[in-house]
Amino acid sequence: MLGKTELLDAVAGVNRGINCSPSDRAAIQAAAVTLEGRNPTPDPLQASDRLNGDWRLLYTTSRELLNIDRVPLASLGPIYQCIRLAENRIYNIAEVNGPPLLSGLVAVAASLEPVSTSRVNVRFERGVVGLRQPLGYQSPAQFIQALQTTPKFSWLQGIDFAINPDRSSGWLEVTYLDDDLRIGRGNQGSLFVLQKV
Template identity: 85%
Template sequence: MLGKAELLDAVASVNRGIAATPSDRTAIQAAAATLEGRNPTPRPLEASDRLNGDWLLLYTTSQELLNIDRIPLAALGPIYQCIRLAENRIYNIAEVNGPPLLSGLVAVAATLEPVSAQRVNVGFERGVVGLRQALGYRSPAQFIQALQSTPKFSLLQGLDFRINRDRSAGWLEVTYLDDDLRIGRGNQGSLFVLQRV
């Protein structure tokens, strides 16, 4: 699909948005809007086989995510958004690359509440920040299992904290979905472009 190739080309060189110039952002917004107008899955929340799974973030305008790259002596690594529709859960996992043995992880777990065929309300509940080695991190899927089976990680592993759902609620709308690409829009005006892992 022509619009899809254009979007993938546009996001390829901007390091998830960290290195995007204003003209890059304009081109990416336009390419995303073109694809959204041709969405092959107009009711994405009913297409669980397409929506469910682990997604790699290719691009975002979310400053909350991009600011993770400002941690001293570290660089933002891959960011994943993992959707578990059967449990009405979503997990955001950002790898932070640093000196040997000091590579970190920032993870957030939230509930999903469908409010339409395209939109979910998101209620953030739990955050975990720590070193990947101490947390036993190997992959997003493995770490989600650890989150589900561990009510609270010890302080030796990292910071594991509750998030006030009332103060951190938001929504996410899936505006384009095919077998391997997803575009979403968030309540703060953020754009997300993700590729299936």
């Protein structure tokens, strides 16, 4: 599709936005706006087959996510956003690469509340920070299952904490969705470009 190749090319060399110049940002923003104008799925929350699943982040303007890369002796690995519409849940999982046996994980779980056919309110409820090996992390899908069946991980596995949903909430709008690409915009003005895993 016209515009999709341009967007994918524009985000390819910026490491999710970590290595992004102002001109890169402008090019990505323009390519995203062009693609959003040609959205083949105007009611994405009705297209659960397309929206459901695990999405890998290709680009974001979210400083919260990109600042994870500032952890000493570590680098930001893949970031996933996993949508489970049947349960009205969303999971953000960031892998953190470090020295052997010290690779980590930052995960948050939230509830979704649809407010239109393209927008959901997001209420963050739980966070987990720890090393991948003690947490038994293998993949986003496997770890989400562990989150769903483990009310609280032991402190030997990591830090598992409740998040006050009244203080930590926002919204996410799906502005473009096809079979393998999604563009979203958040309440803090953030842009997200994701590819289905």
